[in-house]
Amino acid sequence: MSAPTLPAPSAAGLPRPTAAPRPGRHLLTDTSAMVGRSLRLVRRDPDELLLAFVLPVMIMLLFVYVFGGAIAVGTEYVTYATPGIILLCAGYGASNTAIAVEQDMSGGIMDRFRSMPVASATVLVGHVVASVVKNLVTTAVVLGVAYAIGFRADASPLEWLGAVGTIAAYVLAITCVATCIGVLVRSPAAAGGFGFVMLFLPYVSSAFVPPETMPSWLRGFAENQPLTPIIETVRGLLVGLGPDGAPVGDLGPTAALALGWCAGIVVVFLGAAAWAFARRRRG
Amino acid sequence: MSPPLVQAVGLRKAFGSPRRPVPVLDGVDVTLAEGEVLALLGPNGAGKTTTVRILTTLLRPDGGTATVAGHDVVRDAPRVREVISLTGQYAAVDEKQTGRENLAMMGRLAHLPRRAVRGRVADLLDAFDLADAADRRVDTYSGGMRRRLDLAAGLLARPRVMFLDEPTTGLDPRSRQTMWEVVRQVVADGTSLFLTTQYLEEADQLADRVALVDDGRVVAEGAPSGLKRRVGDAAVELTFAAADDARRAAGALDLPVTGEPGAAGEARRPDGASGEGPAAGRALRVPTDGSVAHVRDVLAAIVAAGVEPERWEVREPTLDDVFLALTGHTARTRGRADDPAPADGRAADRATVEEVAA
Numbered sequence: 001m002s003a004p005t006l007p008a009p010s011a012a013g014l015p016r017p018t019a020a021p022r023p024g025r026h027l028l029t030d031t032s033a034m035v036g037r038s039l040r041l042v043r044r045d046p047d048e049l050l051l052a053f054v055l056p057v058m059i060m061l062l063f064v065y066v067f068g069g070a071i072a073v074g075t076e077y078v079t080y081a082t083p084g085i086i087l088l089c090a091g092y093g094a095s096n097t098a099i100a101v102e103q104d105m106s107g108g109i110m111d112r113f114r115s116m117p118v119a120s121a122t123v124l125v126g127h128v129v130a131s132v133v134k135n136l137v138t139t140a141v142v143l144g145v146a147y148a149i150g151f152r153a154d155a156s157p158l159e160w161l162g163a164v165g166t167i168a169a170y171v172l173a174i175t176c177v178a179t180c181i182g183v184l185v186r187s188p189a190a191a192g193g194f195g196f197v198m199l200f201l202p203y204v205s206s207a208f209v210p211p212e213t214m215p216s217w218l219r220g221f222a223e224n225q226p227l228t229p230i231i232e233t234v235r236g237l238l239v240g241l242g243p244d245g246a247p248v249g250d251l252g253p254t255a256a257l258a259l260g261w262c263a264g265i266v267v268v269f270l271g272a273a274a275w276a277f278a279r280r281r282r283g
Numbered sequence: 284m285s286p287p288l289v290q291a292v293g294l295r296k297a298f299g300s301p302r303r304p305v306p307v308l309d310g311v312d313v314t315l316a317e318g319e320v321l322a323l324l325g326p327n328g329a330g331k332t333t334t335v336r337i338l339t340t341l342l343r344p345d346g347g348t349a350t351v352a353g354h355d356v357v358r359d360a361p362r363v364r365e366v367i368s369l370t371g372q373y374a375a376v377d378e379k380q381t382g383r384e385n386l387a388m389m390g391r392l393a394h395l396p397r398r399a400v401r402g403r404v405a406d407l408l409d410a411f412d413l414a415d416a417a418d419r420r421v422d423t424y425s426g427g428m429r430r431r432l433d434l435a436a437g438l439l440a441r442p443r444v445m446f447l448d449e450p451t452t453g454l455d456p457r458s459r460q461t462m463w464e465v466v467r468q469v470v471a472d473g474t475s476l477f478l479t480t481q482y483l484e485e486a487d488q489l490a491d492r493v494a495l496v497d498d499g500r501v502v503a504e505g506a507p508s509g510l511k512r513r514v515g516d517a518a519v520e521l522t523f524a525a526a527d528d529a530r531r532a533a534g535a536l537d538l539p540v541t542g543e544p545g546a547a548g549e550a551r552r553p554d555g556a557s558g559e560g561p562a563a564g565r566a567l568r569v570p571t572d573g574s575v576a577h578v579r580d581v582l583a584a585i586v587a588a589g590v591e592p593e594r595w596e597v598r599e600p601t602l603d604d605v606f607l608a609l610t611g612h613t614a615r616t617r618g619r620a621d622d623p624a625p626a627d628g629r630a631a632d633r634a635t636v637e638e639v640a641a
Binding site: 029111112118 | 339340341364371373375377391436437440446
C-alpha cells in the first residue's frame with residue numbers, strides 16, 4: 001500500500017486536553033455510547049437472537065400442548081401458565097447478560113476502556129439497558145404466541161402497565177445478578193451456568209403448578225422464593241387468577257413483596273457488580 | 284531540562300498468591316522523552332506487557348513509581364488517561380460492529396465534540412487504508428486490518444504518548460511492513476511511542492532507543508545502531524570437526540570461539556535456554572553483511588589457515604544473539620508469568636550498549 005498520510009493536526013482541529021479532567025463530566029456521553037454499543041451487539045448476535053425468540057416459543061408450546069392437558073388448575077392451562085412462561089423466558093434471556101459481560105471483562109476492549117478517560121463502569125450500564133430492551137421485546141413475542149394459541153388477558157390498561165412494569169423490574173433484577181456474575185467469573189462456561197439456574201428456578205414456584213401440590217419441604221421454598229410473588233403479581237394483573245387458579249383478591253401485598261424483592265436484588269447485586277468491577281484487575 | 288514524558292523508577296510487581304508470590308517485575312527503570320520512540324525488547328514473559336499495563340493505569344505496581352506527563356499513574360490515573368492511548372496485543376475492537384462504528388464509538392468515548400467525530404473517523408479510515416472496509420463488520424477483517432483499526436481507535440483523541448504492545452506479533456511479513464509504515468506516520472505526526480516487541484528487526488526499524496528486558500529488569504539499553512553494531516546484521520556460523528580447528532580458524536579471523544545454542548548445525552532450542560551443546564567449543568560465529576563477497580572472503584581466510592569447516596550457514600541475528608552479545612547469556616525466558624523458571628542467579632548488572640561493547 002502507499003504510505004498513508006495521517007490527517008494533519010490542524011485539520012483535525014482537536015487540541016490536546018490540558019485542563020484537569022473532572023470525573024463524571026462526561027457520564028451521559030459515556031453511558032449513551034455504551035448503551036448504543038450494547039444494543040448494536042445484541043442485535044448482531046444471530047445465535048443469541050434466535051435463541052431469544054425460539055426458546056420462549058418452544059417452552060410455551062411444550063407447556064400448553066404437552067404438559068398442559070395433564071395439569072388441572074381449574075382453568076385453561078394457557079391462561080394459568082402464560083405469566084410464568086413470560087417470566088421464565090425473560091429471566092433466561094436476562095441471565096445471558098452474564099456471558100456478554102464476561103466476554104467484555106476478559107477481552108482486550110476492557111483494557112482500552114480502562115486506559116481512556118471514560119467512566120468504564122458505564123460498559124455495565126450498557127449491558128443492563130440492552131438486556132432490558134431485548135427481553136421486553138422477547139416478552140412481546142411470547143405474548144403474541146400466547147394470544148395465537150388461546151391466551152386472553154383480562155386486564156385494564158392500568159393493569160397492563162403494572163404487569164409490564166413488574167416484568168421489567170424482574171428483568172432488571174435478573175440482569176443485575178447476571179452482570180455481577182459476569183464480572184466475577186473467569187470463563188464463558190461459568191457465566192453460562194447462571195442461565196441454567198434461571199431455566200429451572202421458575203419450576204419450583206407457582207409458575208406452572210400450584211405449590212400446594214408439592215411435597216411440604218419443597219412447598220416452603222416454592223411459596224417463599226422471590227419468583228413466586230413476582231409471578232403472582234403478573235398473573236393477578238393480567239388474568240385475575242391466584243396460584244390455585246381461583247380469582248384473586250387483593251394484590252397489594254403480593255405486588256409490594258414482588259417489587260421489594262426486585263429492588264433488593266438490584267441494589268445488592270448492582271452494588272456488588274460495581275465493587276467487583278472496580279477491583280478486578282486482569283493478570 | 285523538563286522531566287521525561289514517561290518515567291518509571293524501580294517498578295516491582297508480583298502475581299500469584301500473597302504466600303507464594305511470583306515476581307514478574309523486579310525493579311524496572313525506564314524513561315521516554317517527548318517525541319521519542321522507545322522499544323522494550325525482550326522474550327515472552329520478560330515483563331514487557333506488565334510494564335505497559337502499569338504505565339497505562341491498568342495495573343498497580345507493588346513497588347516503585349511511574350509518571351506520565353508528570354502525573355502519577357496510580358494517584359493521578361484519570362489525568363494520565365487523558366494523554367495516553369493503549370493498543371494491546373489483542374485487538375480491542377468489537378467484532379460485531381463495523382470499522383466506522385467502532386471508531387465513532389471510541390471517538391465519543393474520547394469525548395471529541397460530536398461534530399468532529401465523523402470527520403476524524405473518516406480521515407483515520409483513509410489514512411489507515413480502511414476506507415473500503417469501513418462499513419463492513421470487523422469479523423470480516425484480516426489480522427492486519429484489525430491491528431490498523433485498533434491503532435486508529437487509539438489515535439482519535441490525539442494522544443501525547445501511545446503505548447503499543449507487540450503491534451505485529453502474529454502478523455504475516457507483508458502486514459507487518461504495512462503496520463510499520465502506519466506507525467512511522469503516527470510518530471511523524473508528533474506522537475511519542477512506547478513500544479514492546481520480541482523482534483529485533485522491529486525495534487531496529489521503529490525505535491530511537493532500545494531497552495532490553497530480561498526476567499523483570501531492564502538489563503541494557505541504547506540506540507539500535509549500537510545494538511546492530513554489536514550484534515551484526517547477520518552471521519556466518521561455522522562448525523568444525525574439532526575444537527582445535529575452530530581455534531585456528533578463529534585465529535585467522537581474529538575472533539573468539541563460541542558455543543552458544545543456535546550455533547551452526549545445532550537445533551535451535553525454542554525456549555532459548557543456554558547449555559553446553561555438542562558444538563561447544565567447535566563453533567565460530569562471524570558477523571557478516573550477508574554479501575557473497577564477504578562470505579567468500581571469510582571461507583577463503585579459513586581455508587587459507589589450513590582448516591575445513593564441517594558445516595556452515597548464514598543466519599539473521601535473533602533475540603538470543605542480542606542477549607548473548609549484550610549480557611553474555613541468553614534470555615531467561617519464562618513461558619508464563621505464573622510458571623516461573625527457577626531463580627538461578629541474577630541478570631548481569633545494568634549496562635549500556637557501549638559499556639558491554641567496550
